[in-house]
Amino acid sequence: MAASGWPDRRAAHALAFAAAMVLLLTWRHERVFAAFATPHVDRWAASLFVLLALPASVALLIYDARRRRNQQARPAAQGRSLLQLAWRRFTANRLAIAAVYVIAVFYLVALMAPIIAGYDPSALEDVLATRYQPPSWAHPFGTDEFGRDLFSRAVYGARVSLSIGLLAMLVAVFVGTLYGAIAGYFSGLVDNALMRLVDVLIAFPTFFLMLMLVGMFEAGIVVLVFILGLTSWTSTARFVRGEILSLKEREFIEGARAIGLPAHLIIARHLIPNAIAPVLVSAAFMVGGMIGAEAGLSFLGIGIRPPTPSWGNMISAGQDALFVAWWIAFFPGCLLALTITAFSLLSDGLRDALDPKTLMRKYL
Amino acid sequence: MLLHVEDLATHFFLDEGVLRAVDGVSFDIREAETVALVGESGCGKTIVALSILKLVQWPGRIVRGRILLDGEDLIAVSTERLRQARGGEVGLIFQEPGASLNPVFTIGAQLVEVLRLHRGLTRGEARREAVRLLDDVGIPDANKRFNSYPFELSGGMRQRVAIALAVSGRPKLLIADEPTTALDVTVQAEILKLLRHIQSEYGMAILIISHDIGVVASIAERVLVMYTGRIVEEAPARTLFRAPVHPYTRGLLAATPRLGTGRGTPLAGIPGTVPDLLALPEGCTFHPRCPIGDHGCITDVPVLIELAPNHRCACYKAVPVTADVEREP
Numbered sequence: 001m002a003a004s005g006w007p008d009r010r011a012a013h014a015l016a017f018a019a020a021m022v023l024l025l026t027w028r029h030e031r032v033f034a035a036f037a038t039p040h041v042d043r044w045a046a047s048l049f050v051l052l053a054l055p056a057s058v059a060l061l062i063y064d065a066r067r068r069r070n071q072q073a074r075p076a077a078q079g080r081s082l083l084q085l086a087w088r089r090f091t092a093n094r095l096a097i098a099a100v101y102v103i104a105v106f107y108l109v110a111l112m113a114p115i116i117a118g119y120d121p122s123a124l125e126d127v128l129a130t131r132y133q134p135p136s137w138a139h140p141f142g143t144d145e146f147g148r149d150l151f152s153r154a155v156y157g158a159r160v161s162l163s164i165g166l167l168a169m170l171v172a173v174f175v176g177t178l179y180g181a182i183a184g185y186f187s188g189l190v191d192n193a194l195m196r197l198v199d200v201l202i203a204f205p206t207f208f209l210m211l212m213l214v215g216m217f218e219a220g221i222v223v224l225v226f227i228l229g230l231t232s233w234t235s236t237a238r239f240v241r242g243e244i245l246s247l248k249e250r251e252f253i254e255g256a257r258a259i260g261l262p263a264h265l266i267i268a269r270h271l272i273p274n275a276i277a278p279v280l281v282s283a284a285f286m287v288g289g290m291i292g293a294e295a296g297l298s299f300l301g302i303g304i305r306p307p308t309p310s311w312g313n314m315i316s317a318g319q320d321a322l323f324v325a326w327w328i329a330f331f332p333g334c335l336l337a338l339t340i341t342a343f344s345l346l347s348d349g350l351r352d353a354l355d356p357k358t359l360m361r362k363y364l
Numbered sequence: 365m366l367l368h369v370e371d372l373a374t375h376f377f378l379d380e381g382v383l384r385a386v387d388g389v390s391f392d393i394r395e396a397e398t399v400a401l402v403g404e405s406g407c408g409k410t411i412v413a414l415s416i417l418k419l420v421q422w423p424g425r426i427v428r429g430r431i432l433l434d435g436e437d438l439i440a441v442s443t444e445r446l447r448q449a450r451g452g453e454v455g456l457i458f459q460e461p462g463a464s465l466n467p468v469f470t471i472g473a474q475l476v477e478v479l480r481l482h483r484g485l486t487r488g489e490a491r492r493e494a495v496r497l498l499d500d501v502g503i504p505d506a507n508k509r510f511n512s513y514p515f516e517l518s519g520g521m522r523q524r525v526a527i528a529l530a531v532s533g534r535p536k537l538l539i540a541d542e543p544t545t546a547l548d549v550t551v552q553a554e555i556l557k558l559l560r561h562i563q564s565e566y567g568m569a570i571l572i573i574s575h576d577i578g579v580v581a582s583i584a585e586r587v588l589v590m591y592t593g594r595i596v597e598e599a600p601a602r603t604l605f606r607a608p609v610h611p612y613t614r615g616l617l618a619a620t621p622r623l624g625t626g627r628g629t630p631l632a633g634i635p636g637t638v639p640d641l642l643a644l645p646e647g648c649t650f651h652p653r654c655p656i657g658d659h660g661c662i663t664d665v666p667v668l669i670e671l672a673p674n675h676r677c678a679c680y681k682a683v684p685v686t687a688d689v690e691r692e693p
Contacts, residue, residue: 082468082513188422255464258419259478259529260450269477273468 011064018057021050028115035114043114050115089353096349099342106339110158117152122307124148132325142327144317154332157309162339164224164310165291171229172290173283176236177272183237184244185267195241198234206231210293214302224303228290236282243275277354281347288343295336311336365432366569367393367416367537372429374408374415383641385411385424387593390668393537398563398570400584400601402577402616406638408593409573410459413539416571417450433537452482455530455568459542462522464529465514471498471525472510475532482533497528500565502558520551524558531562538563541573556583577620581605586674589613592641592649595668599675609677611654648680656681 025032032050035043090096109116130147133139141150183194213227247253248271256270291311297303298312306313311332318329370390376383386408393399401409414420416431418438431438433453438446450456458464466474475494479485485493491510498506501524514522523543530538540559544552560583563570574580580587580601587604589597589612597610608614615634636653639645645652651661660680668676 082515251458251460251463252466254419255456255458255526255529256466258417258450258456258458258464260447260452260482260533261477262447265477265481269469270466274466 008064008068011061014057014060014064018054018061021053021057024050024112024115025054031115040114046112046114049111086353090349093349093352095345096353099345099349102338102342103346106158106335106342107162109155110162113155113159117149117155119149119152121148121153121156121309132321134325135327141331142325144325144328145321150314150328150331153309153314154311154335157311157314157332158335160221160304160308160310161291161294161312161336164221164228164294164304165287165339165343167225168228168232168290168294169283169287171225172233172286173236173279174233175230176233177240177275177279179233180237180240180242181244181267181272181275184241184248185263185271187245187248191241195238198237201231201234202238207293207296210297211300211302214297219297219303219305221304224294224297228293232286232290232293236279236286239278239282240275243278244271247271247274277350281351281354284343284350285347288340288347291336291343292340365392366395366397366434367571368430368432368435369412369416370430370432372412372415372431373427374411374420374424375427376424378423378642381642384593384644385641386415389429389590389593389595391588391595391598393569393571395536396563396567396569398572398583398585400580400587401571401573401590402575402580402587403590404575404616404638406641407590408641409575409590410541411593412590413456413541413571413573416539417454417456418446419450419456448482451478451530451533451535453533453536455533455535455538457523457526457530457538457540457543459545461519461546462514462517462526464526465522467514470511470513471517472512475525475529478529478532494528494532497532498525501525501528501531501562502554503528519547520554523547523551523555527555527558527562531566531568534566535568537569537571539571539573542575543572544579545574545576552579559583577616589616592639592644594649594678596650596679597677598668599677603672603675609671609675609682610650610679611656611681612650615653648678 032047035047038044124146130143131145133143133147135142139149139151141154144150144153179194179198183191209231210227213231214224217223217227253266253270256266261270294303294310295312295315298310299316301313301316304310304313306317314332315329315336318325318327318332321328369392372386372389373384374386376385389408389412391399401412403409411420411424415426416438418426420426426439429439433449436445438449441449456464465471472491472494475497476487476490479490479493480487483490483493495506495510498509503509503521503524509517514525517525527543538559543559544555547555556579559570559572562568570583572580572583584601587597587599587601588595589604589610591612597604597608597613599608604613605617608617612634615632618632619634621631634653639649639652645662647663648654648657648661648666651657654661658681664680666678666680668678669682670676671682
């Protein structure tokens, strides 16, 4: 499936990205360069990213052009691995691609927060003069009761919310996959013991468990990541186990045993890679859930504490003034809803793309 | 003696009772010899193959017997040693073409994995060796096919790759469980030719399991006939085809179409079906289907007796028959 548009899809992306970086640089150039004079590592990183992204995308453009020229001379064999087929299916799904764009833009903005945000997210300046300002050009999302620029807070809040979502998902998926794979592979007594523990954990209401744990520890980003991750791996463990149990009956696993592969290689190289598709699907969905859960905890005032902004505590702060200054809760609420929707659309797209049966129908 | 199997019994402990899939099987395989194990479906052939490598899964269990590979009892050795023997000294090919291939990795990656595991090769050596093996089993354009996924290959090609995988550890014994059953006839012949070629090149012994007398005739030197978990006749291939003794063997041969059989001549079959292994008949398990059995067969279990050198049979009615009875029903 060759891209029909000009010049081709990958080059178009690189071009758009480079253009965005140029715009950003012209708009915020003094901020980008000023960052190097500060001791803040995050500002350094953001500025370095902007500066390196430009030559990198140009390099990608050149590389792509040469590759295309070579390909015209000597057409390479069409990619046809399972992954490539799945990728083609995925890119054909417009909704999923839109979700990927939304997610990518949000994460990029979060990465470059110090450059994009116009104000310090927690600075209190002339409170009386700037508080409760409705959205305007100077303050796109308005200002809150302390006169802080809500756009800047939302951008910084994205850092907190998005990274907690991603990291907590990684913790949950890692623990769940390993746990489920071990239970499924060894079956019998080990399986029984491990899965009964999971049953106990599932029977315990997750959000209540989170509340309890958050109460026990000093809530910070790291603590929150582990609390969210370690309370959400059970469903992953369950379906990974199921997947492994059915895979184990497949002949190539018997073949792997017959060829003398040790158990850890059979699990790592043969069972998990074949069970990875549903894990990816649920992982994408889980990020949205994690972001929602973090927002929920922060909304209740026990997650990320102000003045550090997170979308959850911004909504919480806005609810008191909902009728006076609707914009305080409205924008972070929209961002939250958009992010969670995007992740669930991404998950749907992955599911459709990775389902081997639909794959067969279309390409084999 | 390369492989000495003695009184092997593998039972499955089901809710309905104990299923004696293999019940007291003994045989030997010498170096570089080709032995065939034949019998109808469900007579325990595959379980014998799996038992040799201790691959029988719960609820099945080897309940007695010894499996001596070069004098080493595989039933008693450590799991680590057993793991080395699997794919090392003993290679296994399954019935379904390429069933042993993982769908998410290229065939090259899988070969490299095994070569590194059993032969301790580096990545580069393993890659070269894998391409050589693929070339050896008749994969055209092996260097390019190295990067193919199993689903991109035809059944015959997949079975060739499976053979390459099985011989990559330089086994002394290759167990081929119905290697051609799932393939169409022309491909069958090619795979058999390949097995013979591989054997002459690597000098390994082959235990080929089949229900297809034609396959057996074309490759085996010695034949073991199995019925309901026991060996009922054992003979050199020539003897077995010329002068089968056990009524079951005779039935099997009579049920095989051959060139020269007149058009319209009905093919003889063995009456009845393989009995339920959970409810085996008393005495000789073949007696309900046996054309020559009598009262004695209903009460007593026959044991293998030597009729002639290298020719053993478990039948009370067995008489050392000479040639020319092969078409007798």
